[in-house]
Amino acid sequence: MKYALNGITELKLQPPAMLHYAQSLRIRSWVQQAVEELFASYSRVRDWTDEDFMLLGRSVPTLVRAFDALQYQYRRYAAVPPRMPEPDLLSSCLSSKHDTCKRVWTDGWCKKIARDILHPVTPLSLSKVVDLVIETPFPGMTDCCKNNLVTSLSELNAFQFDVHLREQVVEEICRLHGISGPDPTLST
Numbered sequence: 192m193k194y195a196l197n198g199i200t201e202l203k204l205q206p207p208a209m210l211h212y213a214q215s216l217r218i219r220s221w222v223q224q225a226v227e228e229l230f231a232s233y234s235r236v237r238d239w240t241d242e243d244f245m246l247l248g249r250s251v252p253t254l255v256r257a258f259d260a261l262q263y264q265y266r267r268y269a270a271v272p273p274r275m276p277e278p279d280l281l282s283s284c285l286s287s288k289h290d291t292c293k294r295v296w297t298d299g300w301c302k303k304i305a306r307d308i309l310h311p312v313t314p315l316s317l318s319k320v321v322d323l324v325i326e327t328p329f330p331g332m333t334d335c336c337k338n339n340l341v342t343s344l345s346e347l348n349a350f351q352f353d354v355h356l357r358e359q360v361v362e363e364i365c366r367l368h369g370i371s372g373p374d375p376t377l378s379t
């Protein structure tokens with residue numbers, strides 16, 4: 192048990208079983224880890240088995256609602272490329288050239304970023320969109336416009352949506368199962 196309390200991920204359980212033990216043993220840090228795993232690989236409710244539903248127990252409605260909200264947000268953000276900032280007066284990007292920046296951005300968003308966000312098996316987490324934009328080449332976009340774009344995307348709270356949602360789910364599951372205060376400690 193002492194070994195187990197170090198971290199539930201070390202037990203190599205499937206996420207629904209992780210949450211099941213986290214709930215019955217009332218260990219908040221385990222709930223956090225289990226919810227993280229569920230968001231990473233169990234967000235497609237239609238793939239859940241009867242056993243998964245049983246293990247997730249009273250947390251099922253919370254999780255189903257959260258994953259539905261997540262899908263909606265992913266589709267919404269993928270559908271429209273975020274606005275590309277206009278170059279400022281001191282910028283090295285002239286307005287004639289900037290039309291190319293905007294076209295390249297819209298193309299790149301639709302062909303790469305949106306496709307990754309909407310990937311049916313391994314959708315890109317919204318919180319990783321900025322990193323993907325940084326590492327994706329947009330041939331024809333000026334360096335200063337790419338930098339402006341990355342700065343403006345980093346300031347968009349929208350891409351933190353799944354992080355906030357995960358925190359809300361942890362809070363709700365802990366409340367449902369009467370988990371409050373710090374994790375239990377072992378007397379050795």
Ligand SMILES: [Zn+2]
Pocket residue numbers: 278284285288289290292293333336
């Ligand atoms: Zn530009």
